Amino acid sequence: MDNGENLCAQKKEPEEIIDTKNEPDTNNSSRFHYFYLKLLKRKVEGSTWKKMQSEKAHLEKDEEEKKRIRKMTKILKKSETPKALQKKMLMKTRRTILEKSRNNPKKKTEPEVSSDPLSKNDHELDTSDPSSTKKIKYFALR
DSSP: OHHHHHHHHHHSOOOOOOOOTTOOOSOHHHHHHHHHHHHHHHHHHHHHHHHHHHHHHHHHHHHHHHHHHHHHHHHHHHSOOOHHHHHHHHHHHHHHHHHHHHHOTTSOOOOOOOOOSGGGSGGGOOTTSHHHHHHHHHHHHO
16 A cells, blocks of 8 residues: 555645745735735736737737838828829919919010911911910010
8 A cells, every 4th residue: 555655646746836935924824825925926927928928919010010101101202292282283383373474464475386387477367366366466566
C-alpha cells in the first residue's frame, strides 16, 4: 500500500507556489483574503493584458488608416481640381471680367474674328448683318 500512496502523491499536480514574503502577519482569515486578492489580481492582470493587446492592435489599424487617408489627401491636393470646382472658378473669373468691363467702359475690347470668308474683307461687309456693323463702327472709331 505504501507504493500506491506514493503513486497517488506523485500523480497529484503540484500546487502553485505563492510568494509569501510580502504577506501580512495577521490571523488566518486575513491571510486567506490576502491570497485570494493576489490570485484575483493575477487574473485581472491577465485579462487587462489581453484587452491592452487588442486595443493596441486596434490603435495600429487606426494609425494605418490615418496614414492612408493622409496619403490620399496629399494625392488629391496635388492632382487637378474636380470639375465642379473648375466650373465655379470659371464662373468666378467670368463674373470678375464682366464687372471689370462694366466698371471700365473706356477700354475697348478686340473685335471678334469670325471664320466667315465674307467677313475677311472689311470694305465688302454687308451692313444688314449686325456683327459686320459692329466691325464697321470699330474701324470707324479707330
